[in-house]
Amino acid sequence: VLSTSKSIPDPHQRDQLLQQEASQQVGGRVDLTAAEQRLDSLLHKLKEQEMVAPHFPPAMHFFKAKPYIQKSPIFRLLQKMPKGAVLHIHNSALVGVDWLVMNVTYRPHCYVCFTWSGSVQFLFSTQRPFPRWGCSAWSLLEHVRATISDVSAFDKSLMKNLTLFTEEPDVAYPTQEVVWERFEQTFMAISGLITFAPVFKDYIYQGLQQLYDDNILYLELRAGLSKIYELDGTIRDSEWSIQTYRNITEQFRLEHPDFVGVRIIVTVHRILSLSQVEIALKETLELQKRYPEIITGFDLVGREDSGKPIWYFREVLSLPTEVKAKLSYIFHAGETDSYGTDVDRNVLDALLFNTTRIGHGFAVAHHPLAKELSRKRRVPVEVCPISNQVLKLVSDLRNHPAAILMSEGHPLVVSSDDPTLFGNAGLSYDFYEVFVGIGGLSANVGTLKELAINSIRYSSLPTVLQDKAMIIWQQKWDKFVLENSL
Amino acid sequence: VLSTSKSIPDPHQRDQLLQQEASQQVGGRVDLTAAEQRLDSLLHKLKEQEMVAPHFPPAMHFFKAKPYIQKSPIFRLLQKMPKGAVLHIHNSALVGVDWLVMNVTYRPHCYVCFTWSGSVQFLFSTQRPFPRWGCSAWSLLEHVRATISDVSAFDKSLMKNLTLFTEEPDVAYPTQEVVWERFEQTFMAISGLITFAPVFKDYIYQGLQQLYDDNILYLELRAGLSKIYELDGTIRDSEWSIQTYRNITEQFRLEHPDFVGVRIIVTVHRILSLSQVEIALKETLELQKRYPEIITGFDLVGREDSGKPIWYFREVLSLPTEVKAKLSYIFHAGETDSYGTDVDRNVLDALLFNTTRIGHGFAVAHHPLAKELSRKRRVPVEVCPISNQVLKLVSDLRNHPAAILMSEGHPLVVSSDDPTLFGNAGLSYDFYEVFVGIGGLSANVGTLKELAINSIRYSSLPTVLQDKAMIIWQQKWDKFVLENSL
Ligand SMILES: [Zn+2]
Ligand SMILES: [Zn+2]
Numbered sequence: 001v002l003s004t005s006k007s008i009p010d011p012h013q014r015d016q017l018l019q020q021e022a023s024q025q026v027g028g029r030v031d032l033t034a035a036e037q038r039l040d041s042l043l044h045k046l047k048e049q050e051m052v053a054p055h056f057p058p059a060m061h062f063f064k065a066k067p068y069i070q071k072s073p074i075f076r077l078l079q080k081m082p083k084g085a086v087l088h089i090h091n092s093a094l095v096g097v098d099w100l101v102m103n104v105t106y107r108p109h110c111y112v113c114f115t116w117s118g119s120v121q122f123l124f125s126t127q128r129p130f131p132r133w134g135c136s137a138w139s140l141l142e143h144v145r146a147t148i149s150d151v152s153a154f155d156k157s158l159m160k161n162l163t164l165f166t167e168e169p170d171v172a173y174p175t176q177e178v179v180w181e182r183f184e185q186t187f188m189a190i191s192g193l194i195t196f197a198p199v200f201k202d203y204i205y206q207g208l209q210q211l212y213d214d215n216i217l218y219l220e221l222r223a224g225l226s227k228i229y230e231l232d233g234t235i236r237d238s239e240w241s242i243q244t245y246r247n248i249t250e251q252f253r254l255e256h257p258d259f260v261g262v263r264i265i266v267t268v269h270r271i272l273s274l275s276q277v278e279i280a281l282k283e284t285l286e287l288q289k290r291y292p293e294i295i296t297g298f299d300l301v302g303r304e305d306s307g308k309p310i311w312y313f314r315e316v317l318s319l320p321t322e323v324k325a326k327l328s329y330i331f332h333a334g335e336t337d338s339y340g341t342d343v344d345r346n347v348l349d350a351l352l353f354n355t356t357r358i359g360h361g362f363a364v365a366h367h368p369l370a371k372e373l374s375r376k377r378r379v380p381v382e383v384c385p386i387s388n389q390v391l392k393l394v395s396d397l398r399n400h401p402a403a404i405l406m407s408e409g410h411p412l413v414v415s416s417d418d419p420t421l422f423g424n425a426g427l428s429y430d431f432y433e434v435f436v437g438i439g440g441l442s443a444n445v446g447t448l449k450e451l452a453i454n455s456i457r458y459s460s461l462p463t464v465l466q467d468k469a470m471i472i473w474q475q476k477w478d479k480f481v482l483e484n485s486l
Numbered sequence: 487v488l489s490t491s492k493s494i495p496d497p498h499q500r501d502q503l504l505q506q507e508a509s510q511q512v513g514g515r516v517d518l519t520a521a522e523q524r525l526d527s528l529l530h531k532l533k534e535q536e537m538v539a540p541h542f543p544p545a546m547h548f549f550k551a552k553p554y555i556q557k558s559p560i561f562r563l564l565q566k567m568p569k570g571a572v573l574h575i576h577n578s579a580l581v582g583v584d585w586l587v588m589n590v591t592y593r594p595h596c597y598v599c600f601t602w603s604g605s606v607q608f609l610f611s612t613q614r615p616f617p618r619w620g621c622s623a624w625s626l627l628e629h630v631r632a633t634i635s636d637v638s639a640f641d642k643s644l645m646k647n648l649t650l651f652t653e654e655p656d657v658a659y660p661t662q663e664v665v666w667e668r669f670e671q672t673f674m675a676i677s678g679l680i681t682f683a684p685v686f687k688d689y690i691y692q693g694l695q696q697l698y699d700d701n702i703l704y705l706e707l708r709a710g711l712s713k714i715y716e717l718d719g720t721i722r723d724s725e726w727s728i729q730t731y732r733n734i735t736e737q738f739r740l741e742h743p744d745f746v747g748v749r750i751i752v753t754v755h756r757i758l759s760l761s762q763v764e765i766a767l768k769e770t771l772e773l774q775k776r777y778p779e780i781i782t783g784f785d786l787v788g789r790e791d792s793g794k795p796i797w798y799f800r801e802v803l804s805l806p807t808e809v810k811a812k813l814s815y816i817f818h819a820g821e822t823d824s825y826g827t828d829v830d831r832n833v834l835d836a837l838l839f840n841t842t843r844i845g846h847g848f849a850v851a852h853h854p855l856a857k858e859l860s861r862k863r864r865v866p867v868e869v870c871p872i873s874n875q876v877l878k879l880v881s882d883l884r885n886h887p888a889a890i891l892m893s894e895g896h897p898l899v900v901s902s903d904d905p906t907l908f909g910n911a912g913l914s915y916d917f918y919e920v921f922v923g924i925g926g927l928s929a930n931v932g933t934l935k936e937l938a939i940n941s942i943r944y945s946s947l948p949t950v951l952q953d954k955a956m957i958i959w960q961q962k963w964d965k966f967v968l969e970n971s972l
Binding site: 337344349367403 | 494495499500503504506507510537656797800801803804823824825826827830831834835838839851852853854855856878879880881882884885887889890893894925926927928929
């Protein structure tokens with residue numbers, strides 16, 4: 001043995017290096033029970049099979065990959081798996097599009113108009129609303145449907161307007177600019193439906209139900225201070241929205257005691273002016289004083305490449321420190337591939353403003369210094385693979401830079417950003433992409449476990465509630481492992 | 487100032503962090519002369535313009551990007567720039583396809599046959615060669631051309647068979663498997679042309695001329711121990727090839743005294759058996775004893791995902807150490823996105839076998855431990871962006887993992903792998919992709935300078951010859967900077 005190890009690299013040393021590398025990755029130091037190890041072997045075998053199959057979903061655009069993912073036995077396991085919390089999801093894209101069209105647009109008083117750019121807008125109203133610039137005359141949906149022979153095809157076309165789904169995404173969306181324009185347009189279309197007060201309440205409930213069904217136990221929702229309208233035109237203020245979030249969540253928790261709750265990260269569009277952002281931030285600070293169990297953070301949203309960088313808002317953003325408020329920043333940062341530009345400094349600036357998590361952080365791996373800071377301060381990156389793919393930051397998800405963060409054991413959580421718009425719901429699809437695509441064959445049950453635990457430990461919940469959530473999660477996890485490791 | 491810096495992050499501290507980050511990148515510590523700084527400003531301005539233009543070449547497939555790159559003023563500067571050495575290029579793909587078709591196939595005695603899979607094969611012979619399985623009957627190209635009305639279209643179709651170029655690469659090559667099959671087929675087609683002894687000599691000369699014209703001063707060529715044939719069927723052995731490389735290089739250097747030379751890395755296909763690899767390695771060791779100024783290393787080539795991993799050959803590969811030979815390994819390793827598989831261990835194993843450089847190393851950034859080892863031992867990664875894109879490891883080159891290595895100041899050289907097959911020549915296109923795409927706006931004149939110097943300092947040349955090459959390069963560089971910084 002000794003003579004061989006002089007010429008060949010020592011196989012024992014090699015094993016040690018491989019083990020050392022494996023232990024560095026996300027989940028690499030998680031101890032596994034015997035049952036977890038059995039589940040791990042099963043998942044490993046399944047993953048090897050999927051990696052050599054003719055269609056490897058993570059290498060394909062999600063719109064083409066979805067039917068293959070649905071057939072995957074790994075995906076079906078991930079659906080059943082208790083995934084912990086969802087920490088990055090936007091309130092306008094929380095619920096599947098089927099429900100929006102088949103439930104919401106079938107409600108009375110729903111008006112529709114068709115925009116010049118081929119999209120739609122909705123408004124609930126007792127009488128025909130005032131015409132909107134860029135849109136056809138308003139028609140009552142009920143009447144439109146009555147004149148149409150193929151209502152099912154019409155409903156499908158409505159659904160198409162409420163998601164980015166298309167059979168040929170690379171043709172429909174040749175550039176980031178094109179897909180982002182369509183993205184913002186779709187939000188506009190959804191907005192008229194879900195900001196109608198009665199729908200708003202049902203929408204929140206439906207959203208929680210879908211997450212719960214996907215084995216999620218807690219939600220941190222990014223939501224703008226948008227106004228909610230009643231049928232008679234009355235406008236409800238943001239306080240009313242916050243109270244509604246609270247009330248619906250309480251109602252949902254009564255019926256689902258193993259759901260932990262909802263907290264809100266207030267968002268404002270980064271395209272707005274300094275003074276508009278200042279107004280929103282001040283309102284958030286006020287709201288947080290009154291609803292500290294609900295309002296947990298503040299964020300700037302919208303495309304980073306076309307909006308203003310964090311540093312532009314620096315004076316305004318120092319307000320909470322000045323008034324000694326306890327509002328956290330939970331910034332979107334580094335959702336870009338414009339490396340080296342001003343926008344690309346958002347990751348560093350988010351950290352300098354003590355962000356508690358980094359939304360997307362697609363660019364984090366490209367900034368060794370910021371990466372180190374994020375790791376040392378335990379500021380996790382919220383990885384949203386399907387969102388990054390649909391919005392054209394990456395095509396083959398094996399190339400997602402989170403793979404590098406995973407290999408280094410960087411603090412990470414998995415999230416889904418805008419499931420409605422991606423024709424998606426819950427978190428299982430994103431977990432599939434992370435586990436099978438980004439993580440490759442190295443990702444294992446320890447990885448899944450650490451990612452689920454991270455989602456609770458990196459949430460804004462106070463420690464007591466985190467502990468409570470951990471107990472609930474652990475029970476579900478043990479049951480899941482037991483049932484799937486036979 | 488003090489009171490503001492309590493709330494806002496201190497702008498000075500931020501500047502320091504940004505500078506610290508900039509200094510970590512490849513070229514970040516290179517001192518620039520006043521003239522170099524002027525060139526840098528110019529390049530920065532040009533790059534900003536290209537980043538916002540409607541077609542950003544590094545985001546497109548090279549086959550579509552090429553005409554845009556040719557129009558780029560940055561590209562034209564990079565063509566003129568003294569780029570140092572090319573360290574990763576294969577002997578079968580050294581010369582532009584135009585020369586192969588318009589010069590080589592017009593020589594007398596050139597026979598062609600058309601394969602069942604739609605490719606071609608060539609053979610020079612005084613009489614009609616013996617038929618080949620899978621190919622039509624051999625026809626003299628002269629006769630074929632005489633019967634064809636549109637010879638120019640025919641020649642274009644031949645060119646198409648000698649490169650991977652196609653107008654719609656994503657349609658023609660839906661998977662890595664498909665493009666690799668076509669890739670190997672194309673090598674077969676080229677082989678019959680360039681292994682004909684008289685062509686072989688001219689081919690080497692022409693290859694050196696094209697590199698020289700692209701402002702390259704030294705070449706490290708990966709070449710198999712392939713047999714060269716004469717018109718009468720005589721077969722020349724590898725020693726004859728090595729002597730020919732030496733003689734042609736000497737002839738070229740007589741006419742171009744500022745060209746430093748050529749060294750050969752002997753390659754063997756990783757799909758071969760242990761004993762076949764052993765025979766090739768032993769032959770290489772013998773050749774190296776006799777031609778130590780030419781034979782510099784040994785490598786395993788071919789698609790890693792379908793060949794055998796380095797560890798499979800471990801016993802054979804320990805031979806040079808056993809016999810105390812001075813042959814370097816310069817392994818292809820990590821040209822894969824099958825993370826976590828056996829193939830994915832090639833990067834670590836290449837390092838354990840003391841590879842002096844890592845060919846491609848696409849997977850290096852995914853292996854923190856191997857990355858650290860490569861950095862500490864100053865084992866550079868040979869980045870071949872266009873090759874990785876065409877062979878479908880990455881589509882948008884901004885996502886190439888070398889971006890992360892660049893941001894960390896990892897030892898890197900730029901190379902072009904198989905220019906013929908990519909419809910390319912020299913190194914300027916790959917330099918463009920690295921400078922504009924992978925490096926983003928952060929890459930600057932310091933980056934270019936360090937990459938060029940790296941290509942000399944990480945070559946297999948002994949220090950004396952490196953110093954000589956550096957002197958030649960520095961003179962050319964100073965002239966280039968002076969002429970382009972007005
Ligand atoms: Zn988001
Ligand atoms: Zn190569």
